[in-house]
Amino acid sequence: MQEAASQSVDEFIDSQPVSGYQRSIIFFCFLVVALDGFDSACIGFVGPAIRAHWQLTVAALSPVFGAGLFGTMAGGILLGPVADRYGRKTVLVASVALFGLASVVSAFSPDIHFLAFMRFVTGIGLGGAMPNSITLTSEYCPGAKRSGYVTLMFCGFTIGASAGGLLTAEIVGTVGWQGILVAGGVLPLLLVPFLMGFLPESIRYLLLIDRAKSYVRVASIASRVAAPGVTVPRLRADEKVRRSPxxxxxxxxxxxxxxxxxxxxxxxxxxxxxxxxxxxxxxxxxxxxxxxxxxxxxxxxxxxxxxxxxxxxxxxxxxxxxxxxxxxxxxxxxxxxxxxxxxxxxxxxxxxxxxxxxxxxxxxxxxxxxxxxxxxxxxxxxxxxxxxxxxxxxxxxxxxxxxxxxxxxxxxxxxxxxxxxxxxxxxxxxxxxxxxxxxxxxxxxxxxxxxx
Structure with a gap:
């Protein structure tokens, strides 16, 4: 591959038509937020079944819902800076694996207190997955179409919530609340290998952390973003690394x-x-x-x-x-x-x-x-x-x-x-x-x- 003149990442992405590779990144991020929406919707629909299982009052069920929200807050606060330090893909994949595994484990909860704790852990994973899906999508979209693609990707949440709510309402009587939580965990765990194999790290992030060591990876990713026949230039990041994000x-x-x-x-x-x-x-x-x-x-x-x-x-x-x-x-x-x-x-x-x-x-x-x-x-x-x-x-x-x-x-x-x-x-x-x-x-x- 013949090297061309230096060009910023923004200039390079903006100069290329949106490739199938970029669309695949958006699609995988779409699936992640769809699973987030599924989780958010299904827990509300299985609430009555959980309440009946342990013969709980409405007040006793509240911590289960609140734990998920507080876990999401904690995940966002903790994992956002980690992603800026160690990479969007790294944290995104780990977060999806975490909320998938936590959802499966929560299906085997012996009591309401353990279930609330596992919902908190699930929330931590969700709190790391959604923002990094947004960030990664944003960093691979041309500026003139960024808002449209980010919002289109985020439609996954609404679709996941709608489909998850309707599906859960139909089958919870058959598989029980445990079966719903298992499904909500197995699906993201099945997605993890595909994210590891096909989702790239952010070009901007790779150039920012170590331009010399990352350039081979950057060139490989950029060649898949570039239109056929286009020579990939030496890319640069026109930013400075900040010690504390x-x-x-x-x-x-x-x-x-x-x-x-x-x-x-x-x-x-x-x-x-x-x-x-x-x-x-x-x-x-x-x-x-x-x-x-x-x-x-x-x-x-x-x-x-x-x-x-x-x-x-x-x-x-x-x-x-x-x-x-x-x-x-x-x-x-x-x-x-x-x-x-x-x-x-x-x-x-x-x-x-x-x-x-x-x-x-x-x-x-x-x-x-x-x-x-x-x-x-x-x-x-x-x-x-x-x-x-x-x-x-x-x-x-x-x-x-x-x-x-x-x-x-x-x-x-x-x-x-x-x-x-x-x-x-x-x-x-x-x-x-x-x-x-x-x-x-x-x-x-x-x-x-x-x-x-």
Whole structure:
């Protein structure tokens, strides 16, 4: 292979059409987040079977659900910096193996306490797998199409959650909750050898850690990215290695954006988890039959799948911060519409679908946004920690519905409260867009890179 002139990784990837090799990377990351979605959905559906198995109260079952969320937070906080130090692929494969093995072991739990512990361990694996799937996808996509491909990949979560929920509801009576957890563990374990054999390490990461030793690997990977007949240039990483990826999140000129990103994720997941966790209960308490309530709630997932694809494409075409800001802003009157829909099923279906499209779709778009905010040396940490902070909002959202119902708030009032975090997310996205526009005009070599 004849050597050509030096070229940055960004310039090289942007100059090539998206290859089948890059699409295979996106596909494998899609499968990883689909298994994450399957796990997230199935544990909710097997809850009644677990409760009946050990004759538990509803309160006694709560730690099982909470342990998974806290494990995901811990996994994101711990494994994000590890991935920036030892590689995205390394941590991604280890995380998938961990949550697969933990899910299988949890099926043989002797009591509820051991099951809660294993759900925590499962969550650690999930907390490392999802952010690194996003990071790896982002680092192999051309800048002009990055948001679209990242959001398309993340559709795996929604598809996995929908399919997992429907499948679990159908067969849990036959195979039991243990069989569901075994299936949720065996599937990722079967995927691990394929990830090890076919998923490459990030080119950007390899060049950053040791350019001389990694160049043979980089050249081999780049030759599969390049179009047929194209001579692969000597690639370079136009960045400096930072000793601490965590400190990089709080550097001068970066910390404000980090806090804004965290607030966006916190607000988004608070809305999403309050809606998805409590919508069937809230609708049933308003006199809507449980079957209809479940179907109405499912429209949120349908809206999320379509919304993330559409918003991702718009983020590639226009200013991504404005696209997401408009998404959350438009969601505010939709929240009001949902609150005042009452028993009108058509309005409820429309508003719940629209909230999935705008809020859940916008949240997935935010993953694409954050993956382009930080440099290579701290990208995995930035995505992982944003996801971890978002899980705090998810946990509060899951609890808030019950607390507000216990306080005597009606369905209308509970839904109206969601307008507050939607407005907060809108404001944060506007501010982040202003900051990014100023940063793009700054000197070359600043720690924050342009999204495109």
């Amino acid at each position: 965590v400190k990089a999140l709080f550097e001068k000129g970066v910390v404000t954006g980090t806090l804004l990103i965290w607030t966006i994720f916190f607000s988004s997941l608070l809305i999403i988890y309050l809606l998805t966790s409590w919508m069937p209960v809230l609708l049933s308490s308003a006199g809507i039959p449980l079957e209809s309530a479940a179907l109405i709630s499912m429209m949120h997932q349908v809206g999320a799948a379509l919304g993330c694809i559409w918003l991702g494409r718009q983020m590639d075409r226009f200013n991504p911060h404005r696209v997401l800001a408009w998404s959350y802003f438009v969601a505010i009157p939709i929240i009001v519409l949902c609150a005042f829909s009452g028993s009108h099923k058509a309005l409820l279906v429309l508003s719940v679908f629209a909230l999935g499209f705008l809020i859940s779709g916008g949240n997935i778009g935010a993953y694409a946004l954050v993956s382009g905010y930080y440099p290579t040396s701290s990208r995995s940490t930035g995505v992982s920690w944003a996801n971890a902070v978002g899980r705090v909002g998810a946990a509060l959202g899951s609890m808030a519905g019950g607390l507000m119902m216990a306080a005597g708030l009606r369905l209308q009032e509970i839904i109206l409260v969601l307008a507050i975090p939607a407005a907060v997310a809108t404001g944060c996205l506007c501010l982040l867009g202003i900051i990014r526009s100023h940063r793009k005009a700054g000197p070359v070599g600043e720690p924050v890179h342009s999204l495109h």
